[in-house]
Amino acid sequence: MSAAVSSGRPSGRVPAILMSFLFGVIVLGPVFWALATSFKTEVEAVAVPPTLWPSKATLENYFKVFRDQSFARDLFNSVIYAVGAVALALLVGIPAGYAAARFTFKGKRALMLVILATSMVPGVALLVPTYYLLDSVGLLNSGIVVTIILSARIIPQTVWFIANFVEAVPVEIEESAFMDGANRFEIIWNLILPLIRPGIAAVATIGIVTTWNDYITVAVFAPDVAKRTLQVALVNQVFDAVGISWSYMMAFVVIASMPVILMFGLVQKWFISGLTAGAVKG
Amino acid sequence: MSASHSHAGASSPGIGITGDTPETHNRARVSWVPYLWFAPAILVLFLVTLYPTFFVGWLSFQKTRYYDLTGFVGLANYAEVLSSAAFWSTVYVSVTYVVGSLAGAVVLGMAAALVLNNSGATGSVLRVFILFPWTLSMSVVGSIWLWLLNPSFGPIPYLMQLTGIDPGLMLGDPSLALPLIIVVTAWWSFPYVMVMATAAMQSIPKELYEAVEIDGGGPLIKFRYVTLTQILPTLGSTALTLSIMYLTLMTLIIVMTGGGPLGSTTTLSFEAFRGTVQAVNIGPTAVVSIVVLLINVALGVVYTRLTGRVTG
Numbered sequence: 001m002s003a004a005v006s007s008g009r010p011s012g013r014v015p016a017i018l019m020s021f022l023f024g025v026i027v028l029g030p031v032f033w034a035l036a037t038s039f040k041t042e043v044e045a046v047a048v049p050p051t052l053w054p055s056k057a058t059l060e061n062y063f064k065v066f067r068d069q070s071f072a073r074d075l076f077n078s079v080i081y082a083v084g085a086v087a088l089a090l091l092v093g094i095p096a097g098y099a100a101a102r103f104t105f106k107g108k109r110a111l112m113l114v115i116l117a118t119s120m121v122p123g124v125a126l127l128v129p130t131y132y133l134l135d136s137v138g139l140l141n142s143g144i145v146v147t148i149i150l151s152a153r154i155i156p157q158t159v160w161f162i163a164n165f166v167e168a169v170p171v172e173i174e175e176s177a178f179m180d181g182a183n184r185f186e187i188i189w190n191l192i193l194p195l196i197r198p199g200i201a202a203v204a205t206i207g208i209v210t211t212w213n214d215y216i217t218v219a220v221f222a223p224d225v226a227k228r229t230l231q232v233a234l235v236n237q238v239f240d241a242v243g244i245s246w247s248y249m250m251a252f253v254v255i256a257s258m259p260v261i262l263m264f265g266l267v268q269k270w271f272i273s274g275l276t277a278g279a280v281k282g
Numbered sequence: 283m284s285a286s287h288s289h290a291g292a293s294s295p296g297i298g299i300t301g302d303t304p305e306t307h308n309r310a311r312v313s314w315v316p317y318l319w320f321a322p323a324i325l326v327l328f329l330v331t332l333y334p335t336f337f338v339g340w341l342s343f344q345k346t347r348y349y350d351l352t353g354f355v356g357l358a359n360y361a362e363v364l365s366s367a368a369f370w371s372t373v374y375v376s377v378t379y380v381v382g383s384l385a386g387a388v389v390l391g392m393a394a395a396l397v398l399n400n401s402g403a404t405g406s407v408l409r410v411f412i413l414f415p416w417t418l419s420m421s422v423v424g425s426i427w428l429w430l431l432n433p434s435f436g437p438i439p440y441l442m443q444l445t446g447i448d449p450g451l452m453l454g455d456p457s458l459a460l461p462l463i464i465v466v467t468a469w470w471s472f473p474y475v476m477v478m479a480t481a482a483m484q485s486i487p488k489e490l491y492e493a494v495e496i497d498g499g500g501p502l503i504k505f506r507y508v509t510l511t512q513i514l515p516t517l518g519s520t521a522l523t524l525s526i527m528y529l530t531l532m533t534l535i536i537v538m539t540g541g542g543p544l545g546s547t548t549t550l551s552f553e554a555f556r557g558t559v560q561a562v563n564i565g566p567t568a569v570v571s572i573v574v575l576l577i578n579v580a581l582g583v584v585y586t587r588l589t590g591r592v593t594g
Contacts, residue, residue: 016400020408023394027412027473033437034426046435092322099319111320118331120582122530124551125575126331127558128567129338132349152330155323213419215533220558231421238425238537246429253422260417 038062038250045247061251070225070233077143078212078229078256085150086207089158090200097162098188102171119156127220134221141224149217154207165199166192209260230256335575341568348561359565368545369553369570376549379464380528384521386468391475392517396505398476399483409480413473420470424537427466428453456546459539463547466538467528475520482516483509515588522585526578550574 037045038061040054065071100112130149134140169192177187193200215231222228228236234256237249345355363369394412398405415423430438431452439449453459490508499507532555535541541548541556548556551574557567 013400013402016397017402017404019397020394020401020405023397023412024408026469027415030426030430030469031415033430037429048435048440050435050437050440088326092326095319096323099316103316103319105316108316111317111324114324114332115327116586117579118327120579121331121335122526122551122574122578124530124532124554125338125571125578126334127554128564128571129334129341130330131558131561132341132564133334133337135349148326149330152326155327159323209417213421215419215421215536216555220555231419234425235421235533235537238428246432246435249425250429253425257418257422260419261414264414264417 034250034253037247038254040247042245042247045250061245061247062255064248065251065255070228073226074228074230074233077218077227078231080143081147081150081214081218081229082208082211084147085154085211086204088148088151089154089207090204093155093158093203094162094188094193094200096159098166098192100159100163101166102174115156115159118152123153123216127216131220141222141227143222143227146218146222146227149221150211150214153217154210158203158207161199161203162196165196169195205263209263212259338568338571338575341564342572344565344568346563346565349564355565359569363566363569363573371545372548372550372553372570375460375545375547376529376551378460379467379547379549380525382461382464383467383471383528384524386464387472387475387524388517388521390468390472392479394472394476395479395483396509399480409476413477415470416473418470420531420533421537423466423470424534427469428538431462453539454543456542456544459543459547463535463538467531467534470534471524471527474524475517478516478520479513482513486512519585519589522581522588526581526585529577529581530574550577 036053039057039059040051041056041058041060044051044054044056096115100108131140134142134145139145173191173195174187177191182190212229213231214229215235218227218229219232219235223232230252234249234252237244237252341351342359343354343356344351345353345358398409398412401408418426430436433439433449433452433454436452439452442449450458453462486508490512491504494504494508529549530551532549532551535547535549535552536555539547541552550570554567554571554574557564557570
């Protein structure tokens with residue numbers, strides 16, 4: 001069970017290593033199949049028996065995705081919503097998180113409980129009322145509204161993370177800056193933010209992945225073709241069952257996951273540094 | 283999505299520097315300045331989350347036709363929903379889905395954590411790759427599996443045929459659709475259990491294992507009385523996080539089955555989604571939404587108690 005038990009005998013690890021690879025196959029097999037399909041021609045994709053790897057790999061499906069007339073707009077919307085939502089979450093979350101960590105005042109506990117409570121309200125329960133409210137004020141299919149809704153989903157965790165990171169910074173640093181005549185804004189901007197940068201990077205990364213991956217919010221509140229994201233465009237292909245092309249769809253899957261794949265490597269790094277920053281606290 | 287639940291308690295009141303800073307010397311300003319720092323965040327949360335939460339409660343007492351409100355009906359919507367067989371079938375599907383997915387994810391995740399923990403450097407490298415599907419969107423996961431399970435061209439039905447099993451309609455089969463969605467959900471989420479369990483396992487003091495060894499205990503005893511006992515709290519909070527996620531998950535079902543066939547994969551959350559977009563009569567949909575909300579808040583409160591994430 002523990003590393004100590006088996007570390008002395010590498011040969012004793014062979015069954016465990018074999019089973020580890022089995023888990024690797026279970027998890028990555030489907031991903032591999034999707035990737036392989038994206039490089040096949042549609043004829044080969046639906047051939048029986050199926051081929052494990054394309055006999056003649058082609059990038060044609062990817063070119064088709066890029067050539068699609070709505071692709072650029074879908075991509076643009078995906079980027080804008082994700083970046084906008086995270087920027088807004090940081091903009092409102094940094095002051096709140098800082099105040100939570102540094103100020104003591106009446107009603108703080110109540111405020112933090114309100115934020116905690118909002119994190120427990122699932123988006124699905126708010127579909128009907130939000131749709132009704134947006135419809136009644138004519139704000140359906142608004143990119144800005146969708147961005148704000150996506151942002152609200154990540155604001156609670158942003159506040160908690162920032163509060164934790166700020167707490168890890170010794171108060172004495174701020175106090176000596178006060179002595180030197182710096183005001184609160186300068187202290188946060190020049191002192192605190194650079195110190196908690198790894199934490200902010202971790203929060204931002206998680207936030208971007210979360211909002212990028214969203215389907216429901218955009219599909220329900222901004223279903224217009226001009227306002228949809230890559231995720232919505234992907235699902236719409238599934239609904240369009242008659243014209244479905246599996247090799248094209250798998251190429252779309254790879255492209256729609258690309259930012260998340262790229263960030264995946266970064267998350268690992270930023271997480272570790274973020275956690276280490278928290279651990280120094282004492 | 284992922285990893286958003288790994289934060290600890292937000293603040294401890296003792297360490298503030300309130301009162302002796304240049305800005306807060308003025309007593310009158312002390313009273314409202316801290317609130318200003320919270321105001322933008324609270325404003326957004328009020329508009330997007332709190333107000334619609336109250337509004338869905340209000341909606342549930344209204345008589346509705348499409349999206350038009352035609353008057354106050356008291357508890358009529360509740361009576362209608364709670365007495366309908368369709369609603370209870372939705373509850374049954376939800377419970378089956380959550381429990382089934384949880385069982386699969388926890389068993390697979392624990393097994394993967396144990397096996398990879400004993401695989402040295404290979405395990406550390408593989409762990410990163412195994413976490414990968416957890417970052418994919420539900421639309422992507424659904425699309426990939428829709429392709430893998432396609433009865434005509436998918437590799438899984440093909441393999442089934444090779445081994446002499448008739449794959450039938452797969453996701454089109456009312457008795458098979460929900461189990462298949464459970465399998466996909468477990469596939470997508472067990473890496474999360476694995477990561478949480480691994481972190482907990484690696485923080486177990488080695489002395490505990492040595493003590494069992496001195497008493498002559500084998501691997502099973504070690505697992506049962508040291509590993510399992512020590513990681514149980516982590517496993518509990520992980521299971522709660524996943525339950526909340528499963529309960530509110532819609533996209534995978536939208537992509538893979540659209541709630542069908544014959545309503546066999548219509549969960550409470552899917553029903554709330556369907557009611558919103560079909561918009562035939564939103565009063566009952568508001569009631570279903572409130573049911574999801576209440577279960578979610580209950581699980582959330584238990585989670586908060588369990589992890590000690592109480593603030594202020």
